[in-house]
Amino acid sequence: MTVLSERLKTLRKKHKLTQKDIANYLGMTESGYGYYEQGRNEPSIETLQKFAVKYNVSISYLTGEEHERKKALVADHEIELTEEEFNFIKELKKHPLLFHELASDPAKKVKELIKLFRVKQLILEEDIEEYGDVK
Incomplete structure (x- = not known):
């Protein structure tokens, strides 16, 4: 599977849609759409644009060039976070x-x-010098 095929499948399920729903939206057969999710066929740029509109994501996200941004409520303000930032906060x-x-x-x-991290590094460096590689 490719990043694109995985994201198409994930987004479809997240939106509680069937392959038939998406095939109808795109004006194609269900099996034709299924090939996208299987990674057997690649959609055209026009089809990618339709996916981006349908799921409210960028083409860069669909193709794996960009990570999904998560929204978090912080002090009554909704902010967008990268997956890494979101996981860090979580x-x-x-x-x-x-x-x-x-x-x-x-x-x-x-x-x-x-400062604490630097102190930790210094202590570990001293331990390595004194005792060898300590893990």
């Missing part, structure tokens, strides 16, 4: 104390985290 929320601490003064807390 992971951070698993540690409420740390999450709220970071949120209280982000710039200051990030500087503190950078």
